[in-house]
Amino acid sequence: MKLILEKITKTFPGQKVFRDISVEVNKGQTLIINGPNGSGKTTLIKIISSLLLPTAGKVVFNYNGKDLTGSDILPYIGLVTPDLFVYDELTAFENLNFFAEVSGLVVANFEIKLAQFGLKGRGYDLVGTYSSGMKQRLKYILALMRNPPLLLLDEPMVNLDDQGKSMVEDIIKSHDGITVVTTNEKENLKYVGGREIRLGE
Amino acid sequence: MSAAGKSGLVSKTLAVLLKDLRSELRTRYAICAIIMFAVVTVVAVGFATGGITLEKDLQGILLWLVIYFASMAGIGQSFIKEEENRTSLALRLFAYPPSVYGGKYLFNLMLLFVLEIIVVPLFAMLVGLQVKCYVLFFSVLILGTIGLAGTTTIIAAIISKTSTKGVLFAVLSFPLILPLLIMAILLKRLGGVAGVNFLCSSNVCLRIFTFRLCLE
Known part of the structure; x- marks a missing residue:
């Protein structure tokens, strides 16, 4: 398993976001994308996840001996x-049931998952009544639902309390695939470790 | 995505349909807009033509115009709502695209059938419908609705990411639906509602089309 970014460049009309980003990340490694607001961290995450096309360069995710590019990476x-x-x-x-069904998954018990992520007893509440921190926890359940080999976390600690932050730390540490994390909070980096790309310099 | 995505396409499509139905029942986002528009239009036409028996030719045309413009008021919402509520990213990450189209198509089809269950009897009461052959009448209604739902669903998907959704939806859908409307109006004649000949009907539709072009 390997994530390869080859000379990724992104420009918007009249604005160059970043240029020639190249990096290789192997299984079990974490890539940290760091930089101030507006430096292109979210843009780079979107390019890696194939939700946005780069102006130049390409993203290749090698999984089970196959080189995946574009929307083939999405699953x-x-x-x-x-x-x-x-x-x-x-x-x-x-x-959760809806996203499991449209993904073709059968997940036995979401109650346990909700409890693991600090949402015990809130499964029958409308998500509209959730706080932003609870919604963030629900996003983690969704993200991990498919046991993804490539975990992309954009501002992973946002809206989370201390318990939530340590939960994210555990997720990153225990993930045995490739993890990509963006952050502009330097104090968060101590949780993560790993290779780093600094944008906006 | 392909192999994994295609497996269980029917169940995935039904999951999207059930999600949209559940969501619609809780928010009544589209159904209220469509039904209110249709009821107001039928009542307005009914009052305007009060006491006058409309020519059979006009009945089919008016019925399809009411259904068409009422559907425009809400049928695109299933895709537009995904963009406005910013849930389209999650859908894109998890769902197989044909299942999303299929689910939303079935949802729009059901929405249109609910609309017609209300509008057709109301239209018959207030404006008048003279039907000679009910089998043909309902066949045309069902086939026209299937076509209308299919066309508007794909257009709604196309325009959902644009900033001028409402205008684009009407502009793009009208020329695509026009042949369908002409066909449906003409076939209604066989059902005994409209007695117009092809030329007359085409002229009516052409006038509507050019009028809309001038406005836009």
Whole structure:
């Protein structure tokens, strides 16, 4: 298993975000994308997850001996990002069951999962009634639902309390695939360790 | 994605349909807009033509226009709502694209059938429908609805990421649906509702089409 970024460049009209980013990350490694606001961290995560095309360069995810590019990577990623939203008008169970069904998964017991992520007893509540921290925890359950070999965490600690932050730390430590984390909070880096790309310099 | 995505396409499609139905029952996002528009239009036409028996030719045309414009008020919402509520990213990450289209198509189809269950009897009461052959009448209604739902669902998917969704939805859907409307209006004649000949019907539709073009 290997994630390869080959000379990734991204420009928006009249604005160059970053240029020629190349890196290789192997199984069990964590890649930290660091930088101030507006430096392109989320843009790079979107490019890695194939949700955004780079202006130049390519992303290759080698998994089980196959080189995957573009939208072929999508089934293998777990993504947590502030841009990810679930259905407010559905309960947590309904959301999880829906995403499991459309993914072709059968997950036996979401109650246990919810309890593991600090949402015990809240499965029948509408997600619209959740706090932002609870929604963030629900995103982690979704992201890990498919046991993704490539875990992409964009601002992973946002809206989380201390217990939530240590939960994220445990997730990153225990993930045996490739983890990519973006952060602009230097204090968070102590939890993570691993290779680092610094943007905006 | 392909092999894994294709397996269980029916169950995935039904999952999207059930999610949309559940969501719609809780928010009544589209159904209220569609039904209110249709009821107001039928009542307005009924009052405007009160006491006058409309020519059979006009009945089919008016019925399809009410169904078409009412559907425009809400049928695109299933995709647009995903963008506005920013849930489209999760859908893109987890769902197999044809199952999303299939689920939303079935949802829109059900929405249109609910609309017609309300509008057709109301139209018959307030405006008048003279039906000679009920089998043909309902066959045309069902086939026209299937076509309308299919076309508007794919257009809604296309325009959902644009900033001027409402305008684009009407502009893109009208020329695509026009042949379907002409066909449905003409076939209604066989059902005994409209007695127009092809030329007359085409002219009516052409006038509507050019009028809309001038406005937009």
